Amino acid sequence: MANRTSRDVLLRGLWVLGQGIREQPGLFTVGVGGSVVFGLLTIASAYVVGAIVGEVVVPSIESGRVETGLLGAGAAALLAVSVVKVVGIFGRRLGAGFMQYRLQASYRRRVTRRYLDLPMSWHQRHPTGTLLSNANSDVEATWFPVAPLPFAVGTVVMLVTAIAALFATDWVLALVGLAVFPALFALNVVYSRRMAPRQVRAQQLRAEVSGIAHESFDGALVVKTMGREAQETARFAGRAVELRDALISVGRLRGLFDPLLETLPSLGTLAVLLVGAARLRQGAVSVADLVSVAFLFTVLAFPVRAIGWVLAELPRSVAGWDRVRHVLTATGEMPYGDTELPAAATPASxxxxxxxxxxxxxxxxPAAPATADQSVDPTAVGxxxxxxxxxxxxxxxxxxxxxxxxxxxxxxxxxxxxxxxxxxxxxxxxxxxxxxxxxxxxxxxxxxxxxxxxxxxxxxxxxxxxxxxxxxxxxxxxxxxxxxxxxxxxxxxxxxxxxxxxxxxxxxxxxxxxxxxxxxxxxxxxxxxxxxxxxxxxxxxxxxxxxxxxxxxxxxxxxxxxxxxxxxxxxxxxxxxxxxxxxxxxxxxxxxxxxxxxxxxxxxxxxxxxxxxxxxxxxxxxxxxxxxxxxxxxxxxxxxxxxxxxxxx
Structure with a gap:
């Protein structure tokens, strides 16, 4: 049951992100384009470094002299790759940032417009603090994964390209990559499943804390007049402690998985060096190939984390989406007719x-049952x-x-x-x-x-x-x-x-x-x-x-x-x-x-x-x-x- 629930959260979270992409396709394309450029240039930088080591550094050490032309060409190549990577980073962040903030602004407007359309009877049944949370923190939580989403998509392209490049370099080293990359993805999936209930609980408590605070602020006159400051403080403190504990639980889980996610690429680099050294002695790979593959594992550690960021935030996104949709799909509008009363300056009856x-x-x-003297008029039935x-x-x-x-x-x-x-x-x-x-x-x-x-x-x-x-x-x-x-x-x-x-x-x-x-x-x-x-x-x-x-x-x-x-x-x-x-x-x-x-x-x-x-x-x-x-x-x-x-x- 837990696995099925986690799978549902994952699928629904991806659907929410798809909804955001459908609403902002242009900005998503800019962000993904920048991310793909960054990913491909990251792979290119690994092979440029390998080529510099194999063609410039090693020969210089063996001969005892430096080829100035080759050194300058290597530096120029690194500089060119870095400049294009910066352009990719700019495009990625610009597209992702604009997309996230536009979606948040759009849905805040939709929620507040819906509040204005819904009748007072609907508002009377929903605490004001919860409504404020819907329009603010819930909308923010819904679209929070949008920021790392283009990075994650670009990272997927980068991983596919990296594996292809590894097979082109050496099939044995490629098998090491095939072992490390799926392990990273599996760890991220486990992380997302364990994080889901914690994020949902924390999001719910955020709304409750906001609701209690608003009630206390709005009723400050009554609270002070009746001497209820201590009781209101205790009521707020109780929920705040629950929210604190929920966030600590989220932090502890993140503290457990974050080092594991950091360690796997490092273990992959170590495995490449061990296997690559043996392959180097066999003459199956060159020094440039080994350096390129080892450097590739090192630089892939950070981009791969983007997938984890998206998966980790999906439960919170789903929780926020459900609360926002509760408002956007709320029924009970108060329909108006088409009759206009005359604008005459006469009193109305x-x-x-x-x-x-x-x-x-x-x-x-639940509704309280009506007592004998509070029975509903028979004409109200239906x-x-x-x-x-x-x-x-x-x-x-x-x-x-x-x-x-x-x-x-x-x-x-x-x-x-x-x-x-x-x-x-x-x-x-x-x-x-x-x-x-x-x-x-x-x-x-x-x-x-x-x-x-x-x-x-x-x-x-x-x-x-x-x-x-x-x-x-x-x-x-x-x-x-x-x-x-x-x-x-x-x-x-x-x-x-x-x-x-x-x-x-x-x-x-x-x-x-x-x-x-x-x-x-x-x-x-x-x-x-x-x-x-x-x-x-x-x-x-x-x-x-x-x-x-x-x-x-x-x-x-x-x-x-x-x-x-x-x-x-x-x-x-x-x-x-x-x-x-x-x-x-x-x-x-x-x-x-x-x-x-x-x-x-x-x-x-x-x-x-x-x-x-x-x-x-x-x-x-x-x-x-x-x-x-x-x-x-x-x-x-x-x-x-x-x-x-x-x-x-």
Whole structure:
């Protein structure tokens, strides 16, 4: 079984290299051409050295004088051979290097383009660190053997030519070569088979270490706030130790085989000298022949290693290829229709019609069985993924956001509010039911029409490592500085942006690290408003903003010239009170809906939730006042401990 697996790895690795050759035939030809020139000139150099020894050195020793003409001719011949060898080396390295880097660049672009095509539901099931590893180290590992590949192909040509030259010189010495060269190849095959599982394991651990590191970095605020630094360090250290041990195992095997691969050509040279000395005494070969063959074995030691380099890297290449192909062949695209909504400056209406939704488990984790109270709607049977998904997050959700109105989604943590926001922007599609925008189901809309009509401001703000202007406009056509300032004013962000050293040209740093939490939220809100959406979805998008500033933002939105409907995930009572209608969710179901005052009067769960949050807000306000913390959306670049606690809350 192990031999068959190793053989499969070898064959698949050669197929991967063949794929690279088919994609870059010109560069491969240049590399192989240079390698063949180098190999043939290497053989020629051995016979030139033999001729110089036999025709110049030995006669000079016997006669006691040096023939200047012959010595000059020998030096010129060596120089000419060396110059042509240099040209061959240049061609080989140029072709191999360009081929390797072009393939890596091409497949990195393919992987990242595929990431953009795949829906959010696919991304939610794959750790971000693994995706980064796919686009970086896995692509690099896939095409790493391309660098020595032309050298190895040229070496094969060189070996065939060398054996032919040996038979032309002396058949006995040729038999020595026939014993050494296959032994070298067999040793390389054994090396590749033993290396395969070790390389696969190391490549997998690289992705896992990358994934854990990304999770820790991305969740740095939560880790520090909850005091989990030691636990995260231990988690990372455990995987890092496993990766270290895997790489040490690779190194030990390489340390065992590398000396053997170095020793075989040297043993071949020794055997040639012993056999050649006997043949020389018999008069079967000349001194020049013996020197040429011995020198040939010496100079072949390094090129033959190129075959070993390729074979040794094939397991790693196959492991990387499998992980890259997992992305490139991933299914689950979110198809769009051909319906265009009118670009009229009127608010859009949104309807959720008996919507069910279930997330799929992460890759490698089984789906949890649904309990009695979490059973999937019978209408979902037959829907792709319905029977393999996690228990439903939303169950039979129906509500309407009338054109020009503001609807607040309220509910405890885990009620499904963020999922509804994602469905409204069509980041995911429902398992069953319909989401309708202006009487058109979302899957029937074109991607451009949907993006122009709906803007989502997510719960966690994201800022690019770029200028304020670029973060607001995203280089969208027609979004001038005037439009950017207008959006910033609506988001109550124009004040702090104007106070920055370079205004719109200020670079905000990676993920907006130079801004406070409230400033980042207002910046991302301005980004959404700059496109003047007809439906604005706010997923708790002002949680880090001072309540007074939040009220000003919502008031500005209601009174602005932007014709938009608003669906807002809200917790604060003041925010909820500004909505025209409230939809109260609990455990993925719509429990009640109506105005804020109506729900306070008739829905105990809603009353308890809103009152509890209001009390928590008051307590945080008292804490901030007692510690001297300023406005939560103010100019403190870091946000301070109170800011961290508020964001996590």
């Amino acid at each position: 949104l309807v959720f019609d008996r919507v069910w939704f279930s997330y799929r488990p992460p890759v490698g984790e 829907v792709p993924g319905a029977n393999t998904a996690l228990p439903p997050v939303l169950r039979d959700v129906s509500f309407t956001v009338p054109a020009g109105r503001t609807v607040a989604l309220v509910g405890p943590t885990g009620a499904g509010k963020s999922t509804i926001a994602a469905l409204a922007a069509r980041l995911v599609d429902p398992t069953a039911g319909r989401v309708v925008l202006d009487d058109v189901e979302l899957p029937r809309l074109t991607a451009g029409s949907l993006a122009r009509t709906v803007s989502l401001v997510a719960q966690v703000p994201f800022a690019f490592d770029d200028t304020v202007r670029a973060n607001v406009t995203l280089d969208r056509p027609g979004l001038t500085d005037e439009v950017a300032w207008s959006a910033l004013r609506l988001a109550e962000a124009d004040g702090f942006v104007a106070a920055l050293d370079d205004g719109l040209d200020t670079v905000v740093g990676e993920r907006g690290t130079t801004l406070s939490g409230g400033q980042r939220q207002r910046l991302t809100l301005a980004r959404a408003l700059a496109g003047q959406p007809r439906l604005l979805v706010l997923d708790d998008a002002t949680s880090a903003v001072d309540p007074r500033v939040e009220a000003a933002i919502l008031a500005a939105l209601r009174n602005s010239e932007i014709a938009t409907s608003i669906l807002i995930v809200a917790y604060r009572r003041a925010t909820i009170a500004l909505a025209d209608e409230v939809v109260y969710l609990d455990q993925g179901r719509v429990v009640d809906h109506g105005t804020h005052q109506e729900l306070l009067a008739r829905c105990p769960g809603y009353n308890d939730l809103v009152t509890a949050y209001e009390q928590a807000e008051a307590e945080r306000e008292r804490t901030r006042s007692g510690t001297g913390t300023g406005d939560s959306g103010g100019g403190d670049p870091g946000g301070g401990p109170a800011r961290a606690a508020e964001v996590v809350a």
